[in-house]
Amino acid sequence: MSQQKVVVGMSGGVDSSVTAWLLKQQGYEVVGLFMKNWEDDDDSEYCSARQDWIDVVSVADLIGIDLEAVNFAAEYKDRVFAEFLREYSAGRTPNPDVLCNAEIKFKAFLDHALALGAQTIATGHYARVRETPEGRFELLKALDHTKDQSYFLHRLNQTQLAKTLFPLGEMPKTQVREIAAQIGLPNARKKDSTGICFIGERPFREFLNRYLPTQPGPMKTPDGKVVGEHIGLAFYTFGQRKGIGLGGSKDGSGEPWFVAAKDLASNTLYVVQGHDHPWLLSHTLQAGNPSWVAGVAPAAALACAAKTRYRQADATCTFSALGTSQPPGGHFALNFRDAQWAVTPGQSAVLYDGDVCLGGGIIEAADSAAPLTRAPQQAALLTPRPAA
Structure with a gap:
């Protein structure tokens, strides 16, 4: 019987590199795929694509896997960056990493991998997938909660989860680093990327000013x-x-x-x-554009937990559907036991039942003492403005 083919999204970082090595050790036919999603400033000091490609090539050669590069820059600009600018121009603060995962890494990438004949894809995200006895797929937090990335993956659906592997979800980051060092990966000591997926580590305000006045x-x-x-x-x-x-x-x-x-x-x-000023504290929020991992909204008046931003502790709350809350429309409300700090329109409110990520939506408003921030969608330019 032939080996099961898996295409691994490889970024040049240690996580995706160890992911590829682990899957090969498990007997998969592994193909590495390097995605180029941003090319407006390839030669910028903040764009690491060239060095990342060099690292990917070195890793693929060391562990003995085939490698391919694909350019998703057009899809990225159309599906992710355009929305990013629309949200900022409307006064909100979007999370492009969430949209990038849903639209590029687990849609355009998945489609490309299937066209290559793969049965599954894999990434270096810290999360887990579990199949239930009924044949549904659940998105779970990583065992290492300090590295858990389920928040960024909450918009994935059943089809995407059924074809995705997260090998690192079962191990702590320290073990990943140890494996990288033991097998001699050239990027074993490479610093983790902390920048927004296409912006990198550059000064954010300077970058945004290239597109918005x-x-x-x-x-x-x-x-x-x-x-x-x-x-x-x-x-x-x-x-x-x-x-x-x-x-x-x-x-x-x-x-x-x-x-x-x-x-x-x-x-x-x-x-x-003051950090605890009443205008910064909210007990309820309203969110729209929901996406539920199971394909259906949670039960009415569900007691659960939620995060209103990444790297935030789970906060106990009650979920309530507002009108029709099935994708792609609908709204929901969260009522928190304890006041939440600086709930931000444009960010994602992500729901959890223990370690199970249920999905979430985009925050539209909160009940703080501050005036409500709302604005109509505005058109945004996809090319930098001319220099003054």
């Missing part, structure tokens, strides 16, 4: 006092502390300033002092 406006306190000027609402996110341009208070309290609200109609940015 600055629109200065007043920076005010909740009582309406003007304390400064912002460069454009798109360049700030709820809970932001650094880069606001304000020091301690003039009354000597020294409490740090945080971004707490945006009024798009008047182009006003509201800032507050």
Whole structure:
């Protein structure tokens, strides 16, 4: 009987490299696939694609697997980057890694792998897939909760999960590093990437300004006092502390300033002092554009847990459907036992039942004391603006 063929998404990092080695050790016919998703500034000091490709080639040669490169830059710009700019221009803070996984890494990549004759794909994500006795597939947190990436994978569906392997979901990151060193991978000590999937480690505000114009406006306190000027609402996110341009208070309290609200109609940015200011705390939120791993929404009034941002502890809450909550439309509400800090429109609210990721949606509003931030969708440019 022929070996089962698996195509591994290889980024040049240690996680995907160890994933490929593990699967080969398990008897799979492994093919590495290097995805190029961004090419607007290939020669930039912040674009690591060239070095990543060199690392992938070295790893594939060492472990003895075939390797292919594919360019998904057009799909990425159309499916991910366009939405990224639309959200920022509307005053929200999107999470492009979530959309990239759903649209590129587990859609365009999966389609390409199947066309190559593969039965499954694999990535170096820290998560797990479990098949139930009824033949459904569940997305689970990684055993190493400090590295769990199920938050970024919550929009995957049954078809995608049925054909995906996450070999690293069963082991701690320390063990992955140890394996890489033991087998002599050339990238065993390579630093983990922490940047947004296409932006990398570059200065974010500088990057965003290449595509969105600055629109200065007043920076005010909740009582309406003007304390400064912002460069454009798109360049700030709820809970932001650094880069606001304000020091301690003039009354000597020294409490740090945080971004707490945006009024798009008047182009006003509201800032507050103190981490626990009422404008930064919310007990309920509303989310839209839901995606449920099982294909159906959770039961009404479900007691569960949720994250409103990555690297946040699970927060106990109650789920309630608002109207028709089946994909692709619908909305839902989450009511939290404890107030959540800086709930941010545009980010994902992801639901969990223990280690099982149920899915989630895009945060639209929260119940803080701050004014509601809403704005119509705006067209966004996909090419950098001309330099001044």
